[in-house]
Amino acid sequence: MYEFSVLWSGKYFQYWENELHSHSYYQIIAVLKSGGRITLGEETIPMQDRQVLLIRPHTIHSIIREEQEPQPQLMDIKFTVADEQLARDLNRLPAVLDVDFGRFQYYFDHILRESAQAAPYSYNCVCYYFGLTLVLLLRSQRPQTGLPRPDQLQELPTGRTTGVDMAAVIRYIQENYITPITLEDLAKVASVSKSTLILAFKQTLNTTPNKYINQVRLGKAKELLLTTNSNISEISEMVGFQSLHYFSRYFKNHEQVSPVEYRQRYSSSRFYTYRQPIGLPEPILHSEKK
Secondary structure (H helix, E strand, C coil): CCCEEEEEEEEEECCCCCCCECCCCEEEEEEEECCCEEEECCEEEECCCCEEEEECCCCCEEEECCCCCCCCEEEEEEEEECCHHHHHHHHHCCCEECCCHHHHHHHHHHHHHHHHHCCCCHHHHHHHHHHHHHHHHHCCCCCCCCCCCHHHHCCCCHHHHCCCCHHHHHHHHHHHCCCCCCHHHHHHHHCCCHHHHHHHHHHHHCCCHHHHHHHHHHHHHHHHHHHCCCCHHHHHHHCCCCCHHHHHHHHHHHHCCCHHHHHHHHCCCCCCCCCCCCCCCCCCCCCCCC
16 A cells, blocks of 8 residues: 655646646646646546546646636645556546545645655655545545435435535535534525524434534544544544544543543454565655746
C-alpha cells in the first residue's frame, strides 16, 4: 500500500487554460470552487464544488474555461504507483469519485502543511496522509457505518417528508460532519424553515437533526478506532466533535464503553511485516506558486 511516490501537491486558483496533454503519473484534482470544465479523453466534465477527479497515466486531458467563467480553486496531487495491485484498484475507480469530501480535505490539508514546513520526516508524513487518502478513495463505494445513504432516502415517500429534499440534507451532513453544522445550515440546504426540517427528520428518521449528525460522527469514530492507529484526541477532531471530553462522554453513553475500551474489545492484536518500497524515484519537496 506504501509503494507509491508523491511527486507534487498544490492548492491554487487556476487562471490559465491547459492545452491537451498527458503524463506518465496519476493525478487527483479536488474542486474547492467550481469554474470551467475538464476534458478526459473524449469526455467533458463540468467542474462542481466538492468534486474529486482521478486522472490515470497517459489519459489525454485539459482544463478549459470561458473568459466570463470564474477561476476554479483546486487541490492537486501527482503521484506514481509501483504496486501492481494498487494500480489495478485505482484503475477500476471512475473518473469522478463519490468520496467523503470533508475527510479528503482534512488529509490533504495535512499534506500541504507538512510540505510547507519541509521539516525532518515531512515527506514521511506526506506519504502517511496520502496513504490514508488512497484508502479513502478505494473504499469510497463501500458504506462503512450502516447509516442511510442519500440515494436510499430518495426512495422515501415524499408525503412523509413534507416536501423536504432529505437526500440533499443527508448528503450535506455526510460531506460536512467534520465541521460544525447548525440547524440554520441544514434549513438553508433544504430551502425550508427550521421547524419544517425538524418535522421532516422526525417523520423520516425518527430523530432530530442534531442527533443524526452525532450518529454520523459516532459511526465514523467507531470505524477509525478499529481501522487506524490514531489516538482518541485525533479521532475526536477527525469526526467533528468540538471537545474530547464531550466525545468520550457521548461515546460511552451510546456504546456503554469508552473509546479506548471499544478499541480494545473489538480489535485483537495483530502484527504485520511489510516489504519496503524499492525502485521509487527520489521525492523532492518544494513549494510552487501559480
